[in-house]
Amino acid sequence: MGKLKLLLFLFALSFGTNGLAQQSDLKVEPPFWYAKMPTENLQLMIYGENIGQYKANVQHKGITMVKQVSGDSPNYKFVYLEISPDVLAGTFSLTLTNGADTKTISYELKPRVKELKRNQGFSSEDVIYLLMPDRFANGNPNNDTVEGMLEPARRDHPSGRHGGDLKGVLDHLDYIKNLGMTAVWLTPVFENDQTPEYKAYHGYAATDMYKIDRRFGSNEEFVAFVKACHDKGLKVIMDMIHNHIGDQHWWMKDLPFKDWVHDHEVYGNTNYRGTIASDPYASKYDNNKLVKGWFVTEMPDLDQRNQQLADYLIQNTLWWIEYSGIDGIRMDTYLYPYQDYMARWAKEVIAAYPHFNIVGESWVETVAHESYWQQDKPGENDGYESYLPSVTDFQIHFAVRDAFNQGFGWETGLMKIYYALSQDRLYSDPMKNVIFLDNHDISRIYSTLGENPKHLKMAYAFLLTTRGIPQVYYGTELAFKAGPSDWGDGAKRAEMPGGWAGDSRSVFTKEGRTAEENDMHQYVTKLTNWRKTSDAVKHGKLLHFVPENNVYVYFRYTDRERVMVIMNMNDSEVTISREKHLEMLRGFTFGMDVISGKNFDLAKDFKVAGKTTTVLTLK
Template sequence: MKKSFLLTLITLFTFSLLQAQPSQVEIVDPPFWWTQMPVNELQLQLYGDELGHYRATVDYPEVTITKQLAVDSPNYLFLYFDISDEALAGNLPIVLTRGDEEITLNYELKTRETTEGRNMGFDASDLIYLMMPDRFANGDPSNDTIEGMREAADRSNPERRQGGDIQGVIDQLDYLENLGMTAIWFTPMFENDMSPEYGAYHGYAATDLYKVDRRYGSNELYKELVDRVHQRDMKVIMDMIHNHVGDKHWWMNDWPTKDWFHSWDEYGQTNFRGTVGSDPYASEYDRDKLLNGWFVPEMPDLNQNNELLADYLIQNTLWWIEYSGIDGIRMDTYVYPDQKYMARWSKEVLTAYPNFNIVGEAWVENVPNESYWQYDAPGVDDGYDSELPSVTDFPLSFAVRQGLNEEFSWANGLSKIYETIAQDRLYADPMKNVIFLDNHDMGRIYETLGKDEDLFKIAYMFLMTTRGIPQVYYGTELMMAHENRGGDDEAWRQTMPGGWPDDDRSVFTEGGRTEQENEIIDYITQLNQWRKDAVAIHEGKLVHFIPENNTYVYFRVHDEQTVMVVLNAGEEAATLNRDRFAEILDAFEVGVDVLSGQEVDVTQDFEITANTAGVWELR
């Protein structure tokens, strides 16, 4: 009896001691910061048992706490610091107290990197290669399956992870550089530790916004990738998502505030109608469904009207820009979050990094609804005041895909492209639009054009020579078609043959490609490499002529170079009446074909064969 009583006392005493131990800080976001940043404010989100009951103090030169906030969940503490330009790098001791309990968190302030060639932005002189890292190349099979993560690689199922990673990209940088690419846009590499049934290989269901998914590599390896790309005078564009996260994000287990996410019960799924965002007559019902509805049930919708969350997301952006050295951001689903927040986000990012560039994904059907989202859009007076430089030019992409599949008329065929370009006055600067033939959410262009190589070449020639910043989807350089694999998305999200150690051929080498693949890749590479130095394409004025007989003629005019482009999608050869183009051609005598080097006399009429695209430098 006595022995049992004594054991009980010891047990209770031990338990009370354990209970009296100070709470531990489990998560600190961001994990570190820098001195002499372009912004002085730092928000820390601390997470751990009962941390909301603690109060913080600091004693560090030129660093002060400006506010600290407990929230609905008792396990979060938000701290705001002012870090002056005179603050020095080092360990910043943050003392957290709760009665007699005390926790000291040594927070690291780093020295900013001063290496040149970081955060360079991107523009019309660039050519962007869009890839899905999971589908491009597997350079490190050892990270295909990570113990403790929910989904393993499964190459037998195209709806699951295939194992592509950062090392695979590093291994194939020669291939990308030789193609003539100057920038790489990766679909998101954030941790997506989602259930296998969902299939989050695409990266758009983040479960931690400060971590690269370990199946791709690590934060450090991502930074090394950016550095290696920069060493080749190329750039990196990071894909971000501020509309939603994945339902396995650690926030979901313990919401910081009751309004951190929008309620599925209240709003359900979004209506996917991006037009609503710019519609002056939109109902509140439709607007709420667009902005507050969840993208899919596995992607909880973030409430950017929550000031703490808005600060968190903006600071996360600045952290990745500073940490990695990336040159631009593609913001996913730009039209779905709160509009005032997106305007604030773009302004704060570009104020901090003036040379940077951002493209917002605005999947809408027509030019007026697309142009609304770009900075200084004409006629926008509803309070949306964004500095977003670039938008994804979906209307032009649709026009190309439809126009090359239609019979010619005043409004169809190549006229559809002409009519779309003719509305460019609605954009603040159409030269900043990101233009494309296809991407990871659309059917591949070669398949869409009925696997017609001639039409494909016409489309590609247009992409390389019209106004804007061209983006090429991985595999387009090989005229990839669809595969009968899994769901619709998986049909155009194939793995690159040769990216996996057990592949039976490699499209990264000439010997591993088919004859047709080598022919088209030579065509594309030659055009890409020429475009690198074509100042008329980068900066020149666009002058175009109404299409006739499904032949579209336009010029890119610059003081240093003038280029003539002819797209003939007709079934017969077209004779070009030289006098029709006299306003440009009167200053020139010959045109030199940029691919063949052959000359054509532009002082008289000349002919272009059927289903052909041609580009000439005029001299």
């Protein structure tokens, strides 16, 4: 039996998603739970014909019925249980009676998995590799088109499903690890059984929140994938969405409550203005459009003010963390749901898993609007208390984009980066920010920077040496281009050549890459692996100097290590003054370039090449 098949077999035995035998005409979520969880509360959502008219009862030592709620639809019953920490793994019976009719559910509490490499969190020690499973590699062509699912594989369509899957990513974990990456972030892998017209290969329109999409693999395969990543020293970040679902979600045929989703006829689609959520002068009209409007017409907007829905979503999160062993979550559209709900969600997740980490997507225009969402934000007095550890730092992306495209000036060029970082006092902890050059929603950074390899190397070096948690979008190491359209899915979400059988070449091998791709790949690999060795970059303080003459100099330092970074945007070499930077250079006689290995004499003024970011370890 092959290694992957053996892994899947073992996990199927210990993590099967169906639990023990249940009443065949009832759907129960979560499908099973765990004994000795960090929370004693368990909500069971039971779905079946007229089940709301039944009364639930449980007779099991250590398990107490707290309450039961019937939905507006007669086909839902929500049962709330309290499970004592003393209750052992095993099964218990839940009976539902309606007159003379009785239904019995045999529900399983599984033992928690005891492994050191589970739920580890992520931090500034990590470099995150973001990829889209559908576009990375096709490891199992047999699941490209699944009978009974609405959208078949359409590899010739830029926005169609191309067949990439979990097995494809698994097959290339060594490629990711050898780059120097320490964590893998997959765009959502939940079932997205949407119509071909919507094109849901991206995963952000869930139709079942307890299932991995079969075109990516199975629940058991996902658990095996996480385990394989951990075995290679890679963490896994799961992408979740609590703002919306897909319009083909099974709920939409029979909503549990009338207020389960917002009324599209009343609110239409959202205004996509996340700044409204923290605007002290925002109108109720604008706020309603943001929070209650649907993201797109095919994505019904969830109303988390419904208590049963809020409990369901939080519990679903805890289930996936415990079931799969993931190390972190990236929460999509964090600013769009109700603030109080998102705060409760983050608080309960971190309380249950203290070593875990969460980053919320906060796509806004200013540092002030970004920092508002981070836990323990300073200086706020509007009464909102956030529990979100990390935010997606769009301000770094904007600053890099503008620095290379607006020309040199008092307020442009490298000053954009300086201004962004000089506002870090607004964050409770900027080292926890996830920083990036681009992602799956933005034009490829290589094209944004004019498709100049020197510019990409400069920007990448900045990303890996400034404060925060770097996230690298797949293909950056190969200088992927944006293509004819910045927003074209076939460009910013391109396939990795060699990920599909029959591809003419494979970028996963040196021989399959072009000379230009190998040059960038080598640069990224060397710098990313070096970062693992530098405590100053991973944990140290930042000190920077105001850019002059299109040159930006900053230092990362601890008591035991010092790194000097020089961004020279000029075409020609420039002289770096020792005297200007003496407060950080005093006591150091030379610096070694981490890329070339060249030694620089720091006892006097020295020169650095044009269009480079020079990274020196000081000796």
